[in-house]
Amino acid sequence: MAAFHHILGAFFQALIIAEVILGQSDREVLRELKSFLQAQNPINRGAYDTWSEAEVSPCRLQGVGCDAAGRVSYLDLSSSSIAGPSFGNFSRLNRLTHLDLSANSITGQLHPDLKHCRGLQYLNLSSNLIGGALDVSTLTNLRILDLSQNRFQGDIRTNFPSICRNLSVIAVSSNNLTGRISGLFSGCSKLSDVDLSWNQFTGKAVWKGVERLTRFTATANNLTGVIPSSTFPKGCKLQSLDISSNQLSGSFPNSIANCTSLKTLSLWNNSFGGSIPPGIGSIAGLEELGLSSNQFHHKIPLELMNCTNLKNLEISRNTFGGEVQQVLGKITSLKSLVLQGNNYSGGIVSSGILQLPNLIYLDLSFNKFSGKLPNEIASMTSIESLVLANNNFSGKIPPSYGRLLRLQALDLSYNNLSGEIPPEIGNLASLLLLMLAGNQLSGEIPREIGNCTSLLWLNLVGNQISGKIPPEMTNMGRNPGPTFAKNRRNPSLIKSATSKCFAVYRWVPASYPEFDFVESMMMSQKNCLTMWNRLLMGYDILPVSSPLRTALGYVQLSGNLLSGEIPSTISAMKNISLLLLDGNRLSGHLPSEISSMQLVALNLSNNSFSGQIPFTVGHLNSLESLDLSWNNFSGALPSSLGELSKLSTLNVSYNPLLSGEVPNTGQLSTFNEQSFLGDPLLSFHSPAAPSPHSNDNQPSTYGTEKHPTNEEITVLVVTFLVCFSATFVIRELQSFVYLYHVALRKITNFRNL
Numbered sequence: 001m002a003a004f005h006h007i008l009g010a011f012f013q014a015l016i017i018a019e020v021i022l023g024q025s026d027r028e029v030l031r032e033l034k035s036f037l038q039a040q041n042p043i044n045r046g047a048y049d050t051w052s053e054a055e056v057s058p059c060r061l062q063g064v065g066c067d068a069a070g071r072v073s074y075l076d077l078s079s080s081s082i083a084g085p086s087f088g089n090f091s092r093l094n095r096l097t098h099l100d101l102s103a104n105s106i107t108g109q110l111h112p113d114l115k116h117c118r119g120l121q122y123l124n125l126s127s128n129l130i131g132g133a134l135d136v137s138t139l140t141n142l143r144i145l146d147l148s149q150n151r152f153q154g155d156i157r158t159n160f161p162s163i164c165r166n167l168s169v170i171a172v173s174s175n176n177l178t179g180r181i182s183g184l185f186s187g188c189s190k191l192s193d194v195d196l197s198w199n200q201f202t203g204k205a206v207w208k209g210v211e212r213l214t215r216f217t218a219t220a221n222n223l224t225g226v227i228p229s230s231t232f233p234k235g236c237k238l239q240s241l242d243i244s245s246n247q248l249s250g251s252f253p254n255s256i257a258n259c260t261s262l263k264t265l266s267l268w269n270n271s272f273g274g275s276i277p278p279g280i281g282s283i284a285g286l287e288e289l290g291l292s293s294n295q296f297h298h299k300i301p302l303e304l305m306n307c308t309n310l311k312n313l314e315i316s317r318n319t320f321g322g323e324v325q326q327v328l329g330k331i332t333s334l335k336s337l338v339l340q341g342n343n344y345s346g347g348i349v350s351s352g353i354l355q356l357p358n359l360i361y362l363d364l365s366f367n368k369f370s371g372k373l374p375n376e377i378a379s380m381t382s383i384e385s386l387v388l389a390n391n392n393f394s395g396k397i398p399p400s401y402g403r404l405l406r407l408q409a410l411d412l413s414y415n416n417l418s419g420e421i422p423p424e425i426g427n428l429a430s431l432l433l434l435m436l437a438g439n440q441l442s443g444e445i446p447r448e449i450g451n452c453t454s455l456l457w458l459n460l461v462g463n464q465i466s467g468k469i470p471p472e473m474t475n476m477g478r479n480p481g482p483t484f485a486k487n488r489r490n491p492s493l494i495k496s497a498t499s500k501c502f503a504v505y506r507w508v509p510a511s512y513p514e515f516d517f518v519e520s521m522m523m524s525q526k527n528c529l530t531m532w533n534r535l536l537m538g539y540d541i542l543p544v545s546s547p548l549r550t551a552l553g554y555v556q557l558s559g560n561l562l563s564g565e566i567p568s569t570i571s572a573m574k575n576i577s578l579l580l581l582d583g584n585r586l587s588g589h590l591p592s593e594i595s596s597m598q599l600v601a602l603n604l605s606n607n608s609f610s611g612q613i614p615f616t617v618g619h620l621n622s623l624e625s626l627d628l629s630w631n632n633f634s635g636a637l638p639s640s641l642g643e644l645s646k647l648s649t650l651n652v653s654y655n656p657l658l659s660g661e662v663p664n665t666g667q668l669s670t671f672n673e674q675s676f677l678g679d680p681l682l683s684f685h686s687p688a689a690p691s692p693h694s695n696d697n698q699p700s701t702y703g704t705e706k707h708p709t710n711e712e713i714t715v716l717v718v719t720f721l722v723c724f725s726a727t728f729v730i731r732e733l734q735s736f737v738y739l740y741h742v743a744l745r746k747i748t749n750f751r752n753l
């Protein structure tokens with residue numbers, strides 16, 4: 001018996017020694033991994049850089065976790081500034097179950113070695129630059145697979161059904177994958193969460209079995225066809241279904257009523273027709289319903305009023321005309337209602353939508369509404385964003401709108417409004433955005449507008465506003481902090497539905513070339529919304545390295561009849577980055593105080609400004625675009641302009657009294673004659689330096705390239721938001737992953753004891 005014990009003891013000892021040796025081998029792999037990553041990334045490095053050779057157990061290295069036997073089972077190298085090709089020896093960590101390489105810049109194809117990591121249950125390669133064909137078919141233990149935001153291409157079907165067995169979550173959004181998805185997941189019995197968005201998948205959107213998932217997202221693919229009623233049988237578990245931006249058609253099946261757990265249903269941007277399925281009304285928990293950009297029948301089923309939790313409803317861009325449907329006024333839980341881009345012509349008051357007690361966002365823009373602006377709006381005490389743009393409203397802006405004390409965005413632009421801007425506007429202390437462009441407004445800018453301490457985005461372009469710019473106005477937007485703070489405390493209030501971006505697009509002066517780069521990022525609706533929310537909360541919308549921070553406000557007064565001088569108090573407008581006063585009758589000297597602003601773009605063209613261009617203009621060190629053309633400026637160009645290192649657009653043309661030599665210092669040396677047309681008294685330096693007259697083949701001459709017209713000067717700020725939002729989201733998730741990892745390490749350490 002003792003002998004037996006002895007043998008058994010020796011056996012276990014051998015096992016332990018084997019484990020130790022294997023553990024040594026894990027250490028060895030991690031050592032190789034570290035030096036591989038260090039060699040690939042000589043400058044920026046992640047946490048792996050701190051991995052110490054002296055550490056006895058690899059389990060205590062940052063980002064590493066072990067199983068009960070002390071073998072490495074968990075490796076998190078997310079957001080570790082890894083660039084270049086993938087490490088090729090992960091498979092030697094043969095107990096690895098969790099591998100996270102997300103949010104790096106790993107390039108090349110999926111490394112063949114990964115196919116041998118057969119024990120992987122969690123693989124996250126999202127947000128890298130990995131391309132080529134996707135073959136993970138050998139990873140049959142996967143439970144969670146995230147490959148989103150890469151460059152994978154080709155047919156995804158080669159991986160199915162082999163990876164199905166334990167697969168619960170699959171996310172492959174934003175790649176270039178193809179393949180018919182019909183039936184693809186039939187064998188994946190444990191699947192619950194699928195995100196296929198932003199690829200080129202084809203086939204039918206949904207297959208028998210989709211009802212077993214909790215979440216299915218396939219936005220922006222090439223899915224076609226009609227969805228059969230049998231898709232949503234009894235017991236449907238879906239909580240979120242997003243098949244927007246495909247080419248689906250036919251009626252949407254009423255059997256959706258069987259998906260009683262549904263919270264989000266997004267069908268927008270397809271070709272669904274017929275009536276909106278009344279069955280939706282029996283989904284009591286539904287919170288978001290996106291039906292925009294389809295061809296649904298005008299009659300909205302009364303049953304919808306039984307969706308007592310419906311917060312966001314979007315039915316823009318259907319072919320609805322005539323009166324706003326009565327049922328909409330009965331969905332009292334609504335916080336956001338977007339009817340934009342239909343042909344509605346009446347029924348704003350009679351439908352009851354103005355009495356919805358919880359409404360904070362109402363968008364009726366791009367319809368055929370006419371007549372006076374309804375006075376009843378003044379009683380909408382909960383409203384925060386009111387968008388009535390691009391209709392044919394006429395008459396005056398009701399002074400009673402000054403009672404909408406919660407209002408943060410008021411967009412009445414491109415209507416036929418006349419009369420003066422009511423001074424009551426000054427009561428709106430929470431107002432962040434005021435768009436009145438493209439009307440027939442006249443009279444003076446009320447001085448009370450200076451009481452709008454949150455107002456950062458003002459656009460009055462293309463009216464007949466006259467008189468002086470009131471000095472009090474320069475107080476606007478001086479302290480948006482309280483409004484931002486309120487929105488930060490209450491972020492759920494501004495969680496938005498699907499296509500608010502249409503309005504956001506117009507609010508951003510995206511035509512400014514400085515901000516081009518963001519345009520592509522606006523493509524994704526998700527980014528656009530995050531951006532808008534960030535905007536309302538006053539978060540930074542550009543990377544920290546940029547001098548343009550939070551505010552990025554604008555004052556756009558182009559194309560009016562304003563006269564007199566720019567008040568010297570303009571220096572108070574510290575939060576305004578874009579000042580567009582072109583096409584008015586402004587005169588006098590440009591006050592030197594303007595240099596206290598933090599301007600990115602200044603346009604004073606087509607006015608009657610005179611005198612010298614103040615030397616201090618050269619202190620506007622964020623300035624990227626300066627247009628002083630068509631004025632009467634005189635004297636020499638200040639040499640300080642050369643210090644504007646960011647200046648990419650300069651236009652001082654048609655100021656015939658400008659004289660002297662154009663300094664060829666700094667940035668000034670980069671502009672050609674296009675910037676100085678019609679200035680006969682200006683002379684240029686001798687050819688020693690590149691002469692502005694002889695540099696036709698110089699690549700970077702932006703000169704008068706961009707001269708914003710009234711049309712162009714529409715909507716800037718939000719464009720930025722997008723760019724930052726992506727980083728923001730990643731950061732949030734990173735911290736989540738980090739916490740998860742910390743927790744896991746604690747467990748591991750505990751086991752090691």
Ligand SMILES: *[C@@H]1O[C@H](CO)[C@@H](O)[C@H](O)[C@H]1NC(C)=O
Binds near residue numbers: 032088089
């Ligand atoms: C992987 O391990 C092999 C030895 O098994 C070694 O020759 C090779 O250099 C390693 N590759 C990398 C990328 O470290």
Ligand SMILES: *[C@@H]1O[C@H](CO)[C@@H](O)[C@H](O)[C@H]1NC(C)=O
Binds near residue numbers: 121166
């Ligand atoms: C995968 O599924 C099989 C069979 O359903 C099961 O035995 C196994 O434990 C699962 N593996 C994991 C890692 O969940």
Ligand SMILES: *[C@@H]1O[C@H](CO)[C@@H](O)[C@H](O)[C@H]1NC(C)=O
Binds near residue numbers: 151153176
């Ligand atoms: C996607 O794939 C198509 C054809 O396979 C190719 O033309 C296109 O450039 C790819 N797009 C991206 C973003 O990789």
Ligand SMILES: *[C@@H]1O[C@H](CO)[C@@H](O)[C@H](O)[C@H]1NC(C)=O
Binds near residue numbers: 200201221
């Ligand atoms: C998807 O649709 C777009 C346009 O709708 C088309 O250009 C593209 O070729 C289609 N891709 C596939 C794989 O069918």
Ligand SMILES: *[C@@H]1O[C@H](CO)[C@@H](O)[C@H](O)[C@H]1NC(C)=O
Binds near residue numbers: 220221245246247269
């Ligand atoms: C609508 O979907 C199509 C693809 O079906 C896409 O090309 C288009 O950009 C989408 N529209 C919007 C506004 O997202």
Ligand SMILES: *[C@@H]1O[C@H](CO)[C@@H](O)[C@H](O)[C@H]1NC(C)=O
Binds near residue numbers: 232233
């Ligand atoms: C729910 O699904 C069953 C089949 O499971 C079907 O007979 C029924 O019509 C569906 N309900 C609705 C409202 O369509």
Ligand SMILES: *[C@@H]1O[C@H](CO)[C@@H](O)[C@H](O)[C@H]1NC(C)=O
Binds near residue numbers: 281302303305306
């Ligand atoms: C709403 O639900 C109630 C009870 O659930 C029902 O009696 C009523 O008929 C429903 N209304 C509509 C319009 O479907």
Ligand SMILES: *[C@@H]1O[C@H](CO)[C@@H](O)[C@H](O)[C@H]1NC(C)=O
Binds near residue numbers: 317318319320341342
């Ligand atoms: C609105 O009506 C006009 C004709 O009156 C039509 O041409 C246009 O397509 C309609 N627009 C929408 C969005 O229904």
Ligand SMILES: *[C@@H]1O[C@H](CO)[C@@H](O)[C@H](O)[C@H]1NC(C)=O
Binds near residue numbers: 370371392394416
């Ligand atoms: C706008 O409304 C006015 C009446 O208020 C009408 O005369 C005019 O034709 C309408 N314009 C359009 C484009 O519908």
Ligand SMILES: *[C@@H]1O[C@H](CO)[C@@H](O)[C@H](O)[C@H]1NC(C)=O
Binds near residue numbers: 392394416
């Ligand atoms: C603006 O209103 C006037 C008078 O109501 C009308 O004559 C004119 O046609 C309207 N303009 C537009 C663009 O509808």
Ligand SMILES: *[C@@H]1O[C@H](CO)[C@@H](O)[C@H](O)[C@H]1NC(C)=O
Binds near residue numbers: 426447472
């Ligand atoms: C509002 O503005 C007017 C005119 O500028 C000023 O006299 C008044 O004191 C302001 N009211 C408040 C409450 O700030």
Ligand SMILES: *[C@@H]1O[C@H](CO)[C@@H](O)[C@H](O)[C@H]1NC(C)=O
Binds near residue numbers: 127
């Ligand atoms: C993958 O990693 C990204 C970025 O680190 C994270 O946002 C995402 O939630 C992860 N995916 C899963 C399914 O855990």
